[in-house]
Amino acid sequence: MKIQTIEAFPISFPIPEGNSVTLGIGRSVKRDAVLVKITTDEGVVGWGESHHGRAPGAVAHLIRSTLSDLIVGMDALANVTVWDRIYKMQLASHGMGAAAAIAMSGIDMALWDIRGKAANMPLYRLLGGEGTPVTAYAGGIALGYQAPETLAEEAAELVGRGYRALKLRIGDTPAADIARIRAVRDALGAEVDILTDANANASFDHVRRIMPVLDDVHAGWLEEPFSPHDYPLYERAAQLGTTPLAAGENHYTRFEFRDLITSGTVGILQPDLSKTGGITEGLRIAAMGSAYGLEIHPHTSTTALNMAATIHFLAAIDMPGYYEAEVSKANPFRDEISDQKFTIDSNGCFHPFQGPGLGLEIDEDFVKHHPLIDGPGYVK
Numbered sequence: 001m002k003i004q005t006i007e008a009f010p011i012s013f014p015i016p017e018g019n020s021v022t023l024g025i026g027r028s029v030k031r032d033a034v035l036v037k038i039t040t041d042e043g044v045v046g047w048g049e050s051h052h053g054r055a056p057g058a059v060a061h062l063i064r065s066t067l068s069d070l071i072v073g074m075d076a077l078a079n080v081t082v083w084d085r086i087y088k089m090q091l092a093s094h095g096m097g098a099a100a101a102i103a104m105s106g107i108d109m110a111l112w113d114i115r116g117k118a119a120n121m122p123l124y125r126l127l128g129g130e131g132t133p134v135t136a137y138a139g140g141i142a143l144g145y146q147a148p149e150t151l152a153e154e155a156a157e158l159v160g161r162g163y164r165a166l167k168l169r170i171g172d173t174p175a176a177d178i179a180r181i182r183a184v185r186d187a188l189g190a191e192v193d194i195l196t197d198a199n200a201n202a203s204f205d206h207v208r209r210i211m212p213v214l215d216d217v218h219a220g221w222l223e224e225p226f227s228p229h230d231y232p233l234y235e236r237a238a239q240l241g242t243t244p245l246a247a248g249e250n251h252y253t254r255f256e257f258r259d260l261i262t263s264g265t266v267g268i269l270q271p272d273l274s275k276t277g278g279i280t281e282g283l284r285i286a287a288m289g290s291a292y293g294l295e296i297h298p299h300t301s302t303t304a305l306n307m308a309a310t311i312h313f314l315a316a317i318d319m320p321g322y323y324e325a326e327v328s329k330a331n332p333f334r335d336e337i338s339d340q341k342f343t344i345d346s347n348g349c350f351h352p353f354q355g356p357g358l359g360l361e362i363d364e365d366f367v368k369h370h371p372l373i374d375g376p377g378y379v380k
């Protein structure tokens with residue numbers, strides 16, 4: 001079975017004013033994603049998601065042109081060989097670095113969808129998993145900068161829906177961060193796991209001021225206080241307290257994860273299957289994390305494709321962490337793009353879909369009706 005065509009669809013939806021969320025990277029005004037559709041010469045179709053990379057049109061063009069030229073005609077079930085060809089010809093050799101990793105992520109995910117359909121198995125089974133329920137935290141574009149009282153209300157509502165862990169957006173001012181963290185802990189009690197994410201918007205001094213509070217509320221982690229490659233800062237910040245640092249959504253391929261892991265600065269690994277090189281590379285990263293005793297808490301982004309893939313992945317790897325459930329108020333790319341719905345069970349868990357491959361059907365009319373909107377997704 002050979003790869004016959006590769007299509008890429010950059011898609012967007014505007015965020016209504018009332019649903020906008022402010023976090024360390026700015027105020028959300030739209031959401032973007034890139035969908036990848038691969039058709040084989042036997043008529044099997046697979047779908048994957050590439051992260052928008054803040055340049056969804058460019059990511060889609062890279063997939064449709066350069067990467068398509070490299071791999072059309074290759075064996076559609078040879079994920080490792082396809083990955084290796086793109087890596088050697090584009091990413092590792094005067095190619096486009098992170099853009100190539102993002103673009104190949106969607107291709108790899110679509111090939112795993114094809115592989116599952118060819119084998120008539122859901123992805124988690126194909127990966128050797130039993131389908132264990134995956135514990136979730138409430139994340140995505142939510143729980144942003146706002147008055148501590150309304151933040152505590154939003155958090156309480158999520159706990160009421162079944163979440164036992166949630167992620168607060170910090171990296172505002174130290175005083176504002178501290179007031180919000182304390183308000184949520186006071187409102188929710190000790191049982192809920194509070195996670196925090198600064199979106200690379202903090203300084204070392206900022207972390208020095210908030211770390212005692214993170215330790216005091218027993219926060220689960222502090223995510224990306226600094227730019228992802230500022231290892232010396234991560235190293236110093238890791239000495240400030242007991243709350244583990246987390247990173248990985250902006251680390252690409254196992255090679256960057258090797259450096260992150262061996263830096264010894266983080267306790268939480270967060271690869272994103274739509275960014276870091278797809279499921280093939282996610283498995284390699286998970287194996288490396290396991291060897292170092294580090295759980296995998298994937299970053300998930302915009303559409304049902306990456307969400308479904310991530311749940312399958314977590315239901316199959318040996319040191320799964322939380323599934324990041326995208327709990328933003330209205331996300332049609334989560335709720336309306338496919339025939340499947342994401343629901344949390346009474347134990348705060350999500351379950352992998354049971355259909356072959358990723359286990360969902362993409363609504364192509366919906367995709368056509370959400371063309372790319374140019375311009376930034378976040379404004380400051």
Ligand SMILES: [Mg+2]
Pocket residue numbers: 197199223224249299
């Ligand atoms: Mg993050």
